Amino acid sequence: MAITLKHQRHLSARAKSRLRRQIRGRKTIAGTAERPRMVVTRSTKHITVQVVDDLVGKTLASASTMEGDLRSFDGDKTAKAKKVGELVAARAKDAGVDSVVFDRAGNKYHGRIAALADGARDAGLTF
Numbered sequence: 001m002a003i004t005l006k007h008q009r010h011l012s013a014r015a016k017s018r019l020r021r022q023i024r025g026r027k028t029i030a031g032t033a034e035r036p037r038m039v040v041t042r043s044t045k046h047i048t049v050q051v052v053d054d055l056v057g058k059t060l061a062s063a064s065t066m067e068g069d070l071r072s073f074d075g076d077k078t079a080k081a082k083k084v085g086e087l088v089a090a091r092a093k094d095a096g097v098d099s100v101v102f103d104r105a106g107n108k109y110h111g112r113i114a115a116l117a118d119g120a121r122d123a124g125l126t127f
Helices: 013-026 077-094 112-122
Strands: 037-042 047-053 058-064 101-103
Touching: 037 112, 047 077, 047 112, 058 077, 077 112
Parallel strands: 037 101
Antiparallel strands: 037 047, 047 058
């Protein structure tokens, strides 16, 4: 996973800060078969979560607000993020995963990211 800031001259200061945080986190975070990595991808409208085994390079479970049943879910983006956390935890449990390493991908642990983590913990996932 090579992420570099050298060639990213035209990014905003906010994007550069997020990439810097992401690089710092990826130095220590790695998913194994016992504890896969739960990586969060956040955009302005949607949030996506994948449970990834980095040794094999395979996604074990995933959930997103772009799925049909969550598109019709009423509530703000934070409530949808909590619902996505519950959904990915249920799918990870079905795949035999009880414990994960949380990778917030440089996003601050605040708002939707924290709500997603709380939803996953409430559904029985440990991290």
